[in-house]
Amino acid sequence: MRIGLYGLPTAGKTFILDAVRNFEVLAGSSLLKTLTPDFHTMTVEEKTHVRKQLAEQLRDKDNFIMDGHYSFGDEVVFTDEDGELYDIFLYLYVDPAILKKRMEDSVRNRKYLAFDIEKWQTFEVEALRRYCHEHNKDFYVLDNPEKGYFPDVSIVLKFIDSLAAGYSCVSYARKCAENILKNTVARMVCLADGDKTLTIEDSSAVWGYKTHIFDGNFYTGFQAWRHNREMTDFLRFIDWTCQPFEKLGIHFNCSILERIKVPCFILTAGQYGIWKEIANELKMPMYCGEQMSAETKYFIAKFLQEQGIRIIAYGDSMNDYYMLRRADEGYLIAKADGTLSRSLKYMDTEGITIV
Numbered sequence: 001m002r003i004g005l006y007g008l009p010t011a012g013k014t015f016i017l018d019a020v021r022n023f024e025v026l027a028g029s030s031l032l033k034t035l036t037p038d039f040h041t042m043t044v045e046e047k048t049h050v051r052k053q054l055a056e057q058l059r060d061k062d063n064f065i066m067d068g069h070y071s072f073g074d075e076v077v078f079t080d081e082d083g084e085l086y087d088i089f090l091y092l093y094v095d096p097a098i099l100k101k102r103m104e105d106s107v108r109n110r111k112y113l114a115f116d117i118e119k120w121q122t123f124e125v126e127a128l129r130r131y132c133h134e135h136n137k138d139f140y141v142l143d144n145p146e147k148g149y150f151p152d153v154s155i156v157l158k159f160i161d162s163l164a165a166g167y168s169c170v171s172y173a174r175k176c177a178e179n180i181l182k183n184t185v186a187r188m189v190c191l192a193d194g195d196k197t198l199t200i201e202d203s204s205a206v207w208g209y210k211t212h213i214f215d216g217n218f219y220t221g222f223q224a225w226r227h228n229r230e231m232t233d234f235l236r237f238i239d240w241t242c243q244p245f246e247k248l249g250i251h252f253n254c255s256i257l258e259r260i261k262v263p264c265f266i267l268t269a270g271q272y273g274i275w276k277e278i279a280n281e282l283k284m285p286m287y288c289g290e291q292m293s294a295e296t297k298y299f300i301a302k303f304l305q306e307q308g309i310r311i312i313a314y315g316d317s318m319n320d321y322y323m324l325r326r327a328d329e330g331y332l333i334a335k336a337d338g339t340l341s342r343s344l345k346y347m348d349t350e351g352i353t354i355v
Contacts, residue, residue: 001062002063003160005066007094009072020157022164028069048079065160071120071124078127090160093216094149133322167225176287176296176300180304189263191301192265193268193320194266195316199253213226220293221291224293225291242273242274248274255355257282260312266282267292267300297315312331316333
């Protein structure tokens with residue numbers, strides 16, 4: 001397993017790498033200087049050649065994590081060789097205001113203040129996410145919305161430990177797609193989000209759970225993993241026991257259910273016990289758990305399409321966005337007042353039907 005840790009200058013990648021266990025830690029910049037001591041005085045073309053050379057040299061190496069840069073301002077330095085090298089991409093996201101302050105305090109990094117930090121960081125996240133979608137790679141944004149950065153990296157280290165133990169949204173998506181293919185002979189299937197799509201309510205409201213984990217609006221596997229852990233701890237704290245469906249106080253979104261005319265499979269990041277009851281009531285197979293992220297849903301649709309299956313998809317938020325874009329027919333559920341989820345405020349919904 002080879003992991004690339006990306007992020008803007010001053011994001012704190014070294015802070016994380018210094019504490020990593022289970023993987024050999026490689027310093028990308030140091031290795032480039034070892035290959036070519038005068039690396040920083042070279043032309044753009046020469047630097048690109050050295051970066052490709054380093055990636056090629058590491059192709060036969062395994063079980064490491066290395067820091068990297070996607071771009072420096074408007075100059076993209078990421079190469080195809082970088083993309084092929086890594087199995088997993090992590091992106092360390094930091095509040096742009098915090099990054100700006102760090103750059104102001106750093107003589108070496110002050111030059112980057114010439115760029116719009118927020119746009120630069122957003123560009124890198126979107127570009128790496130797109131690359132991983134195209135090449136079936138795991139992509140996780142590491143963010144901490146409540147603080148804007150990680151004053152304590154213990155949660156990041158635990159996540160990296162989970163990656164070492166086999167956590168993978170791409171692998172889980174492949175297993176889900178294979179299971180769906182085994183359970184239907186239909187050449188057209190529906191993939192549907194759960195909360196606020198098949199149901200009117202958010203099922204977590206049944207027991208009072210609220211979270212800020214998704215406030216950064218990334219919905220990658222890191223957020224799904226944290227959400228699952230936080231939700232499990234919350235339920236244990238309140239000693240909650242799932243009730244039969246008729247006692248849950250959940251109402252179905254009948255207008256959506258009436259539209260579904262083909263075999264439908266529920267993809268939800270909701271609580272397993274509740275959604276098992278709901279799925280049984282709807283008589284629909286359900287796929288749920290800590291690996292059910294926006295990427296997982298996207299890859300389930302992609303892997304099914306690669307087997308000749310036509311996809312109809314329903315969802316209501318950013319967690320469904322990439323699945324809806326990938327689907328042959330994507331339907332975005334609007335709120336009762338006709339507005340869309342706030343998580344989709346800046347997203348391009350062209351090609352998706354709003355219902």
